[in-house]
Amino acid sequence: MNRPTDPREDRGGASGGGASAPVLAIVSDLFFVARIRETARLAGVPIEFAKTPEQVATSLGRVPRLVLLDLTAGYDYELVFATLESARPPVLGFTTHALARQTQPWHPRCDRVVTKETLTQELPRLLKEGVTA
Numbered sequence: 001m002n003r004p005t006d007p008r009e010d011r012g013g014a015s016g017g018g019a020s021a022p023v024l025a026i027v028s029d030l031f032f033v034a035r036i037r038e039t040a041r042l043a044g045v046p047i048e049f050a051k052t053p054e055q056v057a058t059s060l061g062r063v064p065r066l067v068l069l070d071l072t073a074g075y076d077y078e079l080v081f082a083t084l085e086s087a088r089p090p091v092l093g094f095t096t097h098a099l100a101r102q103t104q105p106w107h108p109r110c111d112r113v114v115t116k117e118t119l120t121q122e123l124p125r126l127l128k129e130g131v132t133a
Contacts, residue, residue: 022046023127024064024089026056026080028073032116036068036123045127053083060087066130068119069110071095071103081109090131094119 025036028051040047048064050056053076060083067084071077071093084091093110095103100115107113111131114122 020046021063021065022048022059023066023068024056024059025049025068026051026073026075027068027070028075029070032070032119035120036127039123040127043124043127047127053079056080056083057086060084060089063087064089066126067091068126069093071106071110071113072099072116077106077109081106092119092126092131 023040023045025033025047027033027036027049033049037047037049048059048062050059064087067089069080069091072095091110091112093103093106093113094116095113096116103113119126
């Protein structure tokens, strides 16, 4: 489940954070999983997916250079953010216009928050360059 899509990627060891470090996507929506996976493949960016705090913790051992977090999936976000705090990777949260108010409590814990529409439009750049606000 949280195996990188590119087995040739360099895990970077303790230094991590480089261009070959994986992007971690905490996403449950199968449409977005497929879209993110294909975009990452086309962009040559290694990506891992996680749905549980245990999978997130395992992926953090590979020092992801970016975390994509679906704020509409109904995860235990307090636990997700607590898990992410140990490694402090940049977090790009995404939501919908309709759920923006409902997800508002989690926005300050992200480096950037976008709508799913914006995520779709900017995904190739975000996967390659990360969160540059």
